Amino acid sequence: MSVTRSTCPYCGVGCGVLVDAKGGVTGDPDHPANQGRLCSKGTALGETLDQPGRLLHPEVDGKRASWDAALDAAAEGFRRALAEGGPDSTALYVSGQLLTEDYFAANKFAKAVLGTANIDSNSRLCMASAVAGHKRAFGEDLVPGVYEDLEQADLVVLVGSNLAWCHPVLFQRLVAARAARPSMRVVVIDPRRTASCDAADLHLAVAPGDDVALFDALLCHLHAAGLTQPAPGLDAALAAAAGARPQGIPAADLARFFAWFAATPRVVTLFSQGTNQSSAGTDKANAIINCHVATGRLGQPGAGPFSVTGQPNAMGGREVGALANMLAGHLDWSVPGEHAALAGFWRAPKLATQPGLKAVELFQAAGAGRIGALWVMATNPAVSMPDASAVRAALRRVPMLVVSDCTRDSDTVALARIRLPALGWGEKDGTVTNSERVISRQRGFRPWPGEARPDWWAISQVARRLGWDFGWDGPAAIFREHAAVTTLARPSQRVFDLAGFTALEDAGYAALAPTRWPVPVPGAQGGRLQPAARCVPTPPRPPVNATSDSFPLRLLTGRLRDQWHTMTRTGLVPRLMAHVPEPLLSMHPDDAGAMVDGALARVESDWGSAVLRLKLDTAIPPGSVFAPMHWTDRFAPAARINPAVNPAVDPISGQPELKHTPVRVLPVPMAWHGFVLARQSLPAELGEWAARLPLAHGVWRHELAGEDAPAAAFARLRAAVTEPDAAWVTLDDAAAGTHRAALLRDGRLLAVVFLGASPTLPARDWLAGLFAENRISLPARRALLAGRPADGPAPTPTICVCHGVSAGSIAAAIAGGVCTLAQVGEATAAGTGCGSCRPEINALLAAAKVVEPA
């Protein structure tokens, strides 16, 4: 049986996977990143291979077109934009989902062919601040450390990183190392008490935006303790840090953290989106890096700052320079001779001469009508960008919008004039680079569906129509050219060097094993880096938009464990949807006022609003609310959070402040709340509010709420699912606003419709299970309308997905005297799997304590 070695397409950990002939996916024990481990998303990869709603043919103006026609139209669009507005009226917006080779092609197309640096990536939303921080500290975008450092450190500090959910395999490695070496300490710095805190010795609930003050204060403490050594910029950094004090952290906790950090040479500070997605993201990165530079804890085993990226190939994009403020291969406009060297190598007289528009600026320019042609690849800015409604308007305003994607169902694809079918994971072929600089192959093992083609091919075809012949016969050729670019303008201090790959044969490329750069000669394997480093002054400053009386709360956005970006892939996997079935707004009970758990709440800001289901959660600090960024028009139109997110950006990195928007939260009174389980996916328009998700057995769950009369809504919902020769069982209590119905044919359940005046309705899990039965008896029909078996207890929602433990069983255990997380685990096995449910178990424990008599 043939096994394909490839790399997981989700987060920046870059885990190696083995794919068997049946499409079964397991962790690659030989890959340095994961050594055989996988997370919930990676494990489910095999279930995402056959994607409904694939874009299989090129389309122009909504009609199917030949590749030639579509490519001609795209070329013509760029030609016209160049003629009318010049190079800077053209742009590309690409993605950390692209392979390095596609990324390279896109960057060359923009900067050499179009002659503009208006190419930016969704990496801008992800780790642009880390890039800028690295460049300021190291003179180059370098991640000094390697994953082993997390295991060899005596202290690991997670800053703005819910590693347990967003980089689960790294978290597993961390937890395993700590178990083997109990002396090891973990500190989590995050406004939220995230799942990662379960592995932490100390949690500092820093106020959003206060990280700089925290690390400035740490720097001063380290200096006062005599632990700093002379470093360029240290004095200025200390001067800027003087008197900095983070708000709201208990003095004792702060002192303990400082003492631990001071006393622990082997310390890794890992930072991610919580640090980067800020108007002071670059300063946050440097404030962290300063503490390592000043103490020389850098590039040594178990020591160093560590930026982990969100996407599978954000690093590859940085390496090829596919960002508006980069040239290519770590070449820079600011370094004399590098631009000329690249222009010569590419024979590109019109090579872009200066940085271009970063993501937020780019869409603002499009909104202002200054972009005549835009090519979006493998990303969904209509959902993922801040101020997303303005971004939608901007996309509509671009005369020629080309979108290359796998799916036909993305909110951005819907707006495109020209749609180009791209290859997806398992089809395309190339390389990716993970957060520890390891270059791995992503290999194709499935036939190309329909007329889908590689992005690099589509790009070179449009380039050809604009008079350029890239001369590539496949990804290996592109990879060699990419390697060659890193050899230009040398000798140089540039650490990024792939000279060892410039002569890599196609066969060698095909068989390429995971390799960490730099690779100056063939066969080299890079290690830790100890770049010449400097400290950067980082005077603390508040987020751009402050809270006010009218917008008193701070909105934080982020990821869920089992979802990926805008759900085009993970949203189709029932067990990934099971973790958090609905878009939830997490809020501390003290901020809820009269609003109750499970009700609908509107998040409003100066920029827009979204409606989500309220989840009261003590893991959220008072004064802040958290919303996931995943939901789209397709799954929950009213719950798209980014229209409410402010477009403020970091002045240096241009990264948006996705984790601090002043908002208010208001109750959303609805005439009815309800749900529909059906053997089909129904249009979201069935209710003012709707969230859809797939369940097992091909059943779709629709959570709905509306403002019209319950009886009328009930009739509408029944009409939407009714089928010939099927019989209804219905229950109507008009006075109470209760309406329930089940549709059956030959004892087989076709649909259930539940409406009520309040959001409190029977558990869906039990009903959903009945869709698998073929003989539902007459008495059982009554049970359908009760939402539970006759004489049986009402099923409660599943809390622990790994072991299928319900809230009821956990509550029973607690009632039976169990009073700690560990004891709940022993009694019910809940929380002993991936651990993502532990906060919920803690909430149940806390609730139980409250009702106990004093």
Next chain:
Amino acid sequence: MRILVVGAGPAGTRCAVRAAQRVRGAEVTLLGAELALPYDRVALSKLLAGEAEIGDLITHPVVELAALQVRFRAGVAVTEIDRAAQVVTTRKGERLAYDRLVLATGSSAVRLPLPGAELPGVLAYRDLDDVRAMLRLAAEGGHAVVIGGGLLGLEAATGLAARGMKVTVVHAMGWPMDRQLDPEAGALLTTRLARRGIRFVMPAATVALEGVRHVQGVRLDDGRLLPASLVVMSVGIRPNVALARDAGLQVARGVVVDDAMRTSDAAIYAVGECTEHQGRLIGLVKPALEQAEVAAAALAGEAACWQPVPDSAALKVSGTAVWSAGEISAETAEAIILRDEGAEEYRRLFLRDGRLVGAVLYGDTADAGYYMRLIAEQRVVGSRAELALGSSFMDAAA
């Protein structure tokens, strides 16, 4: 003590049998006007439909009655009561003395005073003779019209349809059994019976029965003429009170009785459909038998008291169970409705101030007792969403 029971219907027979068992030294005589042994009136529909033979209907064979110390005499109609002498006279002039007299004269079918009402082929549906006559006419096939869509009328209609006649039911209200069913349950029943070939004309009123030597058709108030070689009038019953009235007993619509079934004459009791208790008549066998038990206890000198439960009707109409109780037409009440198209089941519960005040069950009446209790107890129901689903869910929820 000589106890004379007049009327060998279910109530009279039960009272005679119980009195024989309970009253020490009693000589019980049971007089039946019909020339038949006591039989189950409710089962007449089975006989009509051919699901039973006459023999099957007999509830008390003569030997059994003898064993029970009850002296039964069939075909004996009482024409007069001499209360002073405590003697009754029969049609044949025979005089029978009593110490205690029990009237169980039952009721008669109402015959509408319509032109042609006396034509041959126009029948009531009340006793064995009626059924025998219906069977004779049905054997010739043709059209039958049943006037009155109450329980008895529908049973007559299904029976005649089963005998092969083309049956039309003419009913004054918009749906059949309007006293026991709400319009929706009535509609379900209509559809079900229509599948058996029974046609309904409603709401409609009959103005005349037409024919020369034999009934040939039914004329409706809208002028329509429905062909009919057999017409069954089933428009209600009227208590048989003539005997009591002539004897000077207090009579309103029925023979007035107290809680112990005693009439205005301390030596005379009355039970069953001929009685009127607290201004109300009864029309079903269950309360009639309860009255018989109470009267027997009173005869035995025990403190006996009949407490009518709230009206409830548990019926089987051509194989479909229906049950209703309490207020089933209250506009002021809130309704909870359960419908099961596949099982042809239907429930409508009526609530006021969170309390159950009425219920109609169609198809599945298993929870009748549960709802009856709730209506009687008058307490606020718990899990309202599951009330209509039945006791098992409510018990689990409670």
